[in-house]
Amino acid sequence: MRNWIGLVYNELLKMVKKKRVLVVLLITAVLIPIFTYGEYRSLQNTVEQMGTSDWRSLLQQRIIDAQNRLSSSRLPEEWKQQIKLNIQQQQYYLDHDINPTAPGAPTFVRGFVEEAVSLFLPLLVVVVASDIVSSEHSAGTIKLLLTRPVRRWRILLSKYLALLLLVSFIMTSTAVLGYLISGVIFGYGGWDMPVFTGFQANGGELNTESVHLIPQWQYILMGYGLAWFSCIAVATLSFMVSVLVRSTAASIGIMMAALISGSLLTQLAPTWTALKYLAFTNLRLTDYLSGEPSMIEGMTLPFSLTILGLWSLVGLVVAFTVFVRRDVLA
Numbered sequence: 482m483r484n485w486i487g488l489v490y491n492e493l494l495k496m497v498k499k500k501r502v503l504v505v506l507l508i509t510a511v512l513i514p515i516f517t518y519g520e521y522r523s524l525q526n527t528v529e530q531m532g533t534s535d536w537r538s539l540l541q542q543r544i545i546d547a548q549n550r551l552s553s554s555r556l557p558e559e560w561k562q563q564i565k566l567n568i569q570q571q572q573y574y575l576d577h578d579i580n581p582t583a584p585g586a587p588t589f590v591r592g593f594v595e596e597a598v599s600l601f602l603p604l605l606v607v608v609v610a611s612d613i614v615s616s617e618h619s620a621g622t623i624k625l626l627l628t629r630p631v632r633r634w635r636i637l638l639s640k641y642l643a644l645l646l647l648v649s650f651i652m653t654s655t656a657v658l659g660y661l662i663s664g665v666i667f668g669y670g671g672w673d674m675p676v677f678t679g680f681q682a683n684g685g686e687l688n689t690e691s692v693h694l695i696p697q698w699q700y701i702l703m704g705y706g707l708a709w710f711s712c713i714a715v716a717t718l719s720f721m722v723s724v725l726v727r728s729t730a731a732s733i734g735i736m737m738a739a740l741i742s743g744s745l746l747t748q749l750a751p752t753w754t755a756l757k758y759l760a761f762t763n764l765r766l767t768d769y770l771s772g773e774p775s776m777i778e779g780m781t782l783p784f785s786l787t788i789l790g791l792w793s794l795v796g797l798v799v800a801f802t803v804f805v806r807r808d809v810l811a
Contacts, residue, residue, distance in 0.1 A: 488639035517663045536580045559751040566774040569687035585671030586664035595767045598708040603715040607736040610719035612729035672698040680772020707766035714789040721796035760792040
């Protein structure tokens with residue numbers, strides 16, 4: 482047990498010394514204030530245009546704006562379907578007198594994780610995960626590492642366990658920074674605010690049979706748990722690529738291209754149902770929590786969890802098989 486702790490500790494120490502973790506924290510600390518100010522300005526502009534800060538009037542105006550968008554003949558049918566479901570969901574909040582966007586740091590954190598789960602958070606993970614093995618080749622330390630009297634699979638497993646801890650740290654740090662920074666503008670209250678969950682889309686209609694209220698703190702924990710699972714899947718695939726590719730730059734480039742492509746394909750080709758079997762089109766797990774309709778038919782929370790789990794398992798098998806058998810000393 483002590484050997485395992487020592488191996489994992491050494492790997493964490495290596496990651497910290499590379500200063501990539503510090504870079505990730507700095508990126509987050511710089512961008513979150515920008516996101517906070519952008520949301521604040523957007524809210525202020527809406528209030529100025531409407532002449533009122535009453536959330537019911539603002540939400541009703543959003544519903545009207547969305548209905549006007551439906552009249553556009555240029556809008557694809559898949560987008561119209563999604564807008565209709567969003568309208569029904571917003572109307573449900575309005576009918577039950579629940580403000581879905583009450584100002585407050587917890588509300589900002591909830592919205593942030595819902596939007597960041599598909600690209601921003603995975604990109605942060607890629608920065609620290611894609612060089613975990615490839616950097617050993619780039620720095621020429623791989624030979625020194627493998628001369629230690631430790632089996633190769635144990636070395637690789639210690640790196641993977643350290644990576645899991647690091648991803649968990651990044652997720653926690655992002656949530657804490659988001660709360661502390663946004664609270665300066667929006668205030669720190671709102672943890673007990675009621676939030677609806679359980680919306681489902683059936684044949685283009687919103688199914689509200691399973692809808693129920695939960696406190697916002699519980700919703701945030703569930704949202705970050707789902708986002709953590711998505712980021713672990715991204716980290717695992719980045720880990721595999723880092724084993725296969727000896728160049729850190731190439732490893733990061735491959736993963737960034739895959740992430741961006743997955744996000745774009747979901748938007749550009751929602752009728753291509755085969756996309757649902759790709760890992761990077763299943764990252765938005767928080768959509769199932771909020772009831773955001775999926776543009777690709779046949780996607781559910783158990784399905785997306787299974788796909789991400791299978792891709793992660795394949796990534797681990799490939800990574801360990803290649804690392805153990807390949808002549809990395811050549």
